[in-house]
Amino acid sequence: MYQHYSRPGMDANGEQPGHAVAILSVQEGPSGIRIVDVNTDYQRLWGGSREAWLGAAPVVVQQEAANQQIITQLYKALYPLTNSEDGVFEGISGREISRWHNGRNRHIEWRITAMGGFHKGHSTLVLTQRDVTEQIEKEAQLERLATTDMLTGLVNRSQFDVILKSELNRQHRYARPLSLIMLDIDYFKDINDSYGHDVGDQVLIELAHLLKRNLRKADCCARWGGEEFMLLAPETSLEQAVRLADKIRSAIKHTAFPLENCVTASFGVVEVHSSESVKSLMKRVDNALYLAKEKGRDRVSTGGLFSSAKQA
Numbered sequence: 001m002y003q004h005y006s007r008p009g010m011d012a013n014g015e016q017p018g019h020a021v022a023i024l025s026v027q028e029g030p031s032g033i034r035i036v037d038v039n040t041d042y043q044r045l046w047g048g049s050r051e052a053w054l055g056a057a058p059v060v061v062q063q064e065a066a067n068q069q070i071i072t073q074l075y076k077a078l079y080p081l082t083n084s085e086d087g088v089f090e091g092i093s094g095r096e097i098s099r100w101h102n103g104r105n106r107h108i109e110w111r112i113t114a115m116g117g118f119h120k121g122h123s124t125l126v127l128t129q130r131d132v133t134e135q136i137e138k139e140a141q142l143e144r145l146a147t148t149d150m151l152t153g154l155v156n157r158s159q160f161d162v163i164l165k166s167e168l169n170r171q172h173r174y175a176r177p178l179s180l181i182m183l184d185i186d187y188f189k190d191i192n193d194s195y196g197h198d199v200g201d202q203v204l205i206e207l208a209h210l211l212k213r214n215l216r217k218a219d220c221c222a223r224w225g226g227e228e229f230m231l232l233a234p235e236t237s238l239e240q241a242v243r244l245a246d247k248i249r250s251a252i253k254h255t256a257f258p259l260e261n262c263v264t265a266s267f268g269v270v271e272v273h274s275s276e277s278v279k280s281l282m283k284r285v286d287n288a289l290y291l292a293k294e295k296g297r298d299r300v301s302t303g304g305l306f307s308s309a310k311q312a
């Protein structure tokens, strides 16, 4: 029976589950929607033998409440068709996350379609389900690779561009304070030259940890390239951003990196002006950082808009 139960997801070893399929009979009245057949992948997905499933109510998703909602949705879609010979059931579908008995979340894609029309209040439906967890995890992994700096685990430059544009739009719309900090390790070339590239990499990794420790959840910290980093701080005025930058500057100076000499960094800080473009913002923050380098490094510069303790 139902020889067309193919298993498109199967690999050559036959280990990858394919589509779980259940054939459903729809009756008017209390018997409602019942299973008349299931394939082996349905048994594998939900447990139980074929015999145990025959006559049972279908399981579309694991959570009882969500399953009930789907069945109700199905009844609502079918109800207008029960007395019409030419009504067409378009099908319903969705994707749900189910918590499996081993504690893992599984993503299940499901679809219910009709095998034919209604005849004397009776119809046959096909429920297909596919475990798409691996596919979703692979997509998430690719997304992480595309947006993350491999060495430090921070947001990479291209993702930072996306976040910056979105935060600028928010700032322009709601006129909330938003500040940008650019920092650059001082004399990093000397660190590489004296201790080797691996030690230089270790300094970058430890600095990334330090930055993450010192920032709020809403802040974004990115590796801009080489030994340059960007910190985007929403709801932060220029004055607050300068204080934050100076706190980080001091923390870097007092961190025991795997070197004889201490590591220092220079900072440029700007607050976004209303309607300011990305280009203008980047130019201003770059100028501010340049000023901090020019004035002797290990300091915070705002490019002249604000003055604090250890500024250029």
Ligand SMILES: Nc1nc2c(ncn2[C@@H]2O[C@H](COP(=O)(O)OP(=O)(O)OP(=O)(O)O)[C@@H](O)[C@H]2O)c(=O)[nH]1
Pocket (backbone or CB within 6 Å): 151, 184, 185, 186, 187, 188, 189, 190, 192, 196, 197, 198, 199, 200, 201, 204, 225, 226, 227, 293, 297
């Ligand atoms: N170890 C390591 N070094 C890097 C990486 N990316 C860039 N660099 C090095 O960072 C150094 C940056 O040197 P410069 O641009 O001259 O800057 P600096 O020596 O820090 O001098 P100032 O910025 O003027 O204080 C170069 O030697 C790059 O090769 C990386 O991923 N790992």
